[in-house]
Amino acid sequence: MAHTLCANKRIRQDSKKALANKANKSKMRTVIKKFLAAVSSGDKAVAAEAFKNAEVTIRKISTKGVIHKNQASRRVSRLAVRLNAMG
DSSP states (O other): OOOSHHHHHHHHHHHHHHHHHHHHHHHHHHHHHHHHHHHHHTOHHHHHHHHHHHHHHHHHHHHTTSSOHHHHHHHHHHHHHHHHTTO
């Protein structure tokens, strides 16, 4: 149990930040799944639109510090490879 006011405040702040980070990661996973579903459906236009949405979301989450910028670049790159493989 925390003994000081600042320690109690830090606990409150950390729990809020953890919830926000969890929501952002969940949103990222959701847009990636939507993109993969669009790729598997075979419609290139829908997949391209889903890719744009996924890229924006992933990059925005990396700027907030939820994931590292290199991880964001790696994820976007792998999605781009899947999109380009559609032909």
